[in-house]
Amino acid sequence: MKIKYIPVFTNDIEKQVAFFTENLGFEVYGKKNLLPDREGILIKTNSPDLFIIVLTDPDQAYTRSQIIINSHDCLSDYHNLKMAGVVFFNEPHYLPMGLGAEFFDPSGNQYLLIEERSYNSPA
Amino acid sequence: MEYLRTLRNNNVIYSGTRNNFNQQTTSDFSIRFVFSGNERYNIGKRQLSIHNDSFLILNKGTHYTSTVESAIPVQSLGISFDDKFLQDFKNSWQLKDDTLLNLNTYPFINRYEHEFDETIYPFKGDLFFNVNHLKHHLDRGLQDELLINEYLHHCLINYFQIFNEEIFQKAQRLNFLSKSTKIEILRRLNLAKEYLYSNYNTNISLDELAEYACLSVTHLLRTFRQAFHQTPHQFLVQIRLQRAKDLLRNTDYPVNEIVNMVGFDCPSSFIRLFKDRFQTTPMKYRLSF
Numbered sequence: 001m002k003i004k005y006i007p008v009f010t011n012d013i014e015k016q017v018a019f020f021t022e023n024l025g026f027e028v029y030g031k032k033n034l035l036p037d038r039e040g041i042l043i044k045t046n047s048p049d050l051f052i053i054v055l056t057d058p059d060q061a062y063t064r065s066q067i068i069i070n071s072h073d074c075l076s077d078y079h080n081l082k083m084a085g086v087v088f089f090n091e092p093h094y095l096p097m098g099l100g101a102e103f104f105d106p107s108g109n110q111y112l113l114i115e116e117r118s119y120n121s122p123a
Numbered sequence: 124m125e126y127l128r129t130l131r132n133n134n135v136i137y138s139g140t141r142n143n144f145n146q147q148t149t150s151d152f153s154i155r156f157v158f159s160g161n162e163r164y165n166i167g168k169r170q171l172s173i174h175n176d177s178f179l180i181l182n183k184g185t186h187y188t189s190t191v192e193s194a195i196p197v198q199s200l201g202i203s204f205d206d207k208f209l210q211d212f213k214n215s216w217q218l219k220d221d222t223l224l225n226l227n228t229y230p231f232i233n234r235y236e237h238e239f240d241e242t243i244y245p246f247k248g249d250l251f252f253n254v255n256h257l258k259h260h261l262d263r264g265l266q267d268e269l270l271i272n273e274y275l276h277h278c279l280i281n282y283f284q285i286f287n288e289e290i291f292q293k294a295q296r297l298n299f300l301s302k303s304t305k306i307e308i309l310r311r312l313n314l315a316k317e318y319l320y321s322n323y324n325t326n327i328s329l330d331e332l333a334e335y336a337c338l339s340v341t342h343l344l345r346t347f348r349q350a351f352h353q354t355p356h357q358f359l360v361q362i363r364l365q366r367a368k369d370l371l372r373n374t375d376y377p378v379n380e381i382v383n384m385v386g387f388d389c390p391s392s393f394i395r396l397f398k399d400r401f402q403t404t405p406m407k408y409r410l411s412f
Contacts, residue, residue: 073256075277079270092277094249117252 005068033096065112074099074115133205153203155179160193172321250281293350324386
C-alpha cells in the first residue's frame, strides 16, 4: 500500500486548478473518474507517483477522505487492516476506477483505500 | 498446483490440471473458469467450451461430462457455493439500501431468485480481478477462510452484475412489448453466443447457428444486432481475435498455424483484423512479451 492521491474538494474547479498550476507551479496530468458522476482533475506534484486530485463536490454528498491509499488487492488489505483493528466505515464497494473502502484513523481523519482497475485490458 | 479446498461452510474450491475425462453431477451451484487451454463440457446435447476469456455457470444437480482438448496444459478453477451461503448472500444483497432503491436495475433479484442461467459468460471486469486475486492467494496456501469467503461473496456480486448486464440490460434493447418475450429471445440469443464461443474455430453456417438457438435466420440476425449491437459474424471475429491473441502470447505456434487454429481462412485478413482491433500486428504483439 502507498499513498497515491491527495484529494482537494472545491466548488470552483477552474479556480482551484489555476491555483495549483499558476501559483504553485504544478502541472495538470489528466482526468480521473474517482467518484460516481464526479470527474477529477489530476495534478502532478513534485513527488513521483503522488498526485493531487481536484474534485467538485458542492453538495458534499460524497466522501471527504483526506488521503487516498493505493492497494494492489483491496479485499486482502481491507481484511488485514480490519484484523489489525482499523475501523472501516464502509465495506469494499465498486467505484468507477476500481474497488474501494474507507476507514478512520484514531483522530477521526478519513482515508480511502482503493485498488485501481483497468477494465479495458483483460478478457 | 492442484488442490481441493472444502471450507467450513461447505463452499468448495478446486484448482488444478483437469484429467482428460471427468463425469460428475454438480452438488451445488458452481462457476467454472479456465486460465489456460480450454475445457469442453457436455450438458445433455449441448457442448460448451470455455477458455480464459469466458466462464461457465452450472446449476445444482446438473449432470455433465468434461473433457480437455488442448495443446497446452489446462489450468482450471471451480467454485461451488453451498446453498446456505448462496441464500445468505441473496438475503444480504436484497437488504442493501442501494439495491432496494434500484430494483429496476436489478430485476432478477425478485423474479429469478431461484433460477440461474446455465451458459457461458464473458470473464471480465471485477470478476476477473477478484478471481485472479483469490487464485493467487490460494496457490500460495492461504488458509484464512474469512478472507476466502470475502472473495467468494464478491464473486457472487460480480456474477450477478454480469448476469444483469448480459441478460436484462440487453433484453431491454429488444423491440418486443412483452418483458417475458424479451427475456425468452435473449435466452435464445445467448444459446447462439455459447455456440459461437464453443465452435469459434469451425466453419459455422448461419443456418446451424439459428437452429441451435431455436430461431429463424432472419429473426436471429435482427434480434442479435438489436441486443448486442453487432452481427453474429462480428461477434465470432471478436472471439477468434481474442483467442489468437492468447495463443500468440502463451504459445510458440507460428502465426500461420494460429490463423488456422482459431478458424480464419486467410492470414492477410487475420493480420488486418488484428491490427484494426489491437492497433498492432500479431508479430509485434508477440515480440512485446
